[in-house]
Amino acid sequence: MCGIIKLVIRMILEIRINNFLAFNKPITINLKSDLHIKKFIQNVYSIGNVNVGKVNCFYGVNNVGKTCLVRAIQTIKNVLLGLPAEVAVNLFTNSLVCELGITFIYEDNIYSYDFKYDNTSVDNFKKGFVYECLKSINYDKYKNCTAQIVFLRDTINKKFFINDNMNLINLLDAVSTNNILIYTINNQNPYIKKYYDILRGFASKIDILNMNNIPIYKTIDVLKNNKPYKDKVINLIKMADIDIDDYKYLNNTIKETSQIEANEQVLVNNISVNDVLNLTSVHKGKNVQSLVYDSTGTQKIVAAASYIVDAILNNRILVVDELDSSLHYKLTRAIISLFNNVINKGAQLLLTAHDLMLLDVKKLFRKDQIFFIMKDRDGVFAKSLADFTNANDNIRSDTNVLKRYIEGDLIDLPEPDFISALI
Secondary structure (H helix, E strand, O other): OOOOOOOOOEEEEEEEEEOEOOEOOOEEEEOEOOOOOOOOHHHEEEEOOEEEEOEEEEEOOOOOOHHHHHHHHHHHHHHHHOOOOOOOOOOOOOOOEEEEEEEEEEOOEEEEEEEEEEEEEEOOEEEEEEEEEEEEEEEOOOOOEEEEEEEEEEOOOOEEEEOOOHHHHHHHOOOOOOOOHHHHOOOOOHHHHHHHHHHHHHHOOEEEEEOOOOOOHHHHHHHHOOOOOHHHHHHHHHHHOOOOOEEEEOOOOOOOOOOOOOOOOOOEOOEOHHHHHOEEEEEOOEEEEHHHHOOHHHHHHHHHHHHHHHHHHHOOEEEEEOOOOOOOHHHHHHHHHHHHOOOOOOOEEEEEOOOHHHOOOOOOOOHHHEEEEEEEOOEEEEEEHHHOOHHHHOOOOOOOHHHHHHOOOOOOOOOOOHHHHHO
16 A cells, blocks of 8 residues: 655745845845735645645846845855855944844644854954754744743843753853854754754755856756656747747767866866767757757757756755846746646745846736835835735735836836937
């Protein structure tokens, strides 16, 4: 008798940022969905009394903080995995303390984790992680939230707490602040090991891509080593380009010396430059080097395809900066629709974009899946399209959002007069 396969769900519910890069003041990005809105219910994943959009799109003009939001997620991921992390503070505040936090679903439970990193140097060493707090979160059927502290290490106010484990509390003031608690206390301790596995297990499910610099090694690894979802990756690539009959990895592809010296082997993640040149697209029955023949957009799809398929099949979190870069709007919409589809049982897509064709609440998005990142003299802030109401803003679920955006009704848009700049 076949057993029931339990889905391992890990999703981001909320992101908190303060004094990090462009963010000079506290900002909270709440990704939870309101199921009072019944439209596109398949776009929402529900666990218990909490609902979250499968896709969330972040809009904004240049240099308002969209990429900084992605970098904040990258920093949180790296911190939780014990990797080198960017914890740069905002240049226009007097504080050297960066604050980041995230609320997330891990299997059937919800947790929030926050930390503060002090960049102040003492004896050539930074003060480091001066605060961290992990909480277990519960939402009742009325969406009321209760939080229970799992552990708290606050070296600023000298407050230390570990739930139901008095023996470990005395260690908290003594351990180093050069890393977070799950790495500074022996993780073989059963209590610490549990949350070591949860925090690392969540962070390890996050992939972060910049569409202007996508690492190709994942797709090469899938094709070269015949990974289980190889055919699905190839099919996605073929469907994205009407001129490609097939896509494959061919050993011993003839290389031109103008492109690479014959003996050059530069390894990145165990992938050599020769591996890149062995990527082969088939056009009208003819094998050609993808690197030489295919367009920038096609090469980006090739690199991203393995991440997209892996996310859908293995319930991963995919964060993409400028998803629409060099892609036709129908390709971008197709990627979003894939994640919104009922076949997606646990993958999450967060993306930044400029393509106005994606501002579609009639066929593509719910209002609570679209966010605007904005900046004024006081700092950066975020607003969901769901915050624009019919009563106050005349924005409904069937509104032509594109038209209202262009008219400047949703956010302030710049009107650059480049002609006068040159006269």
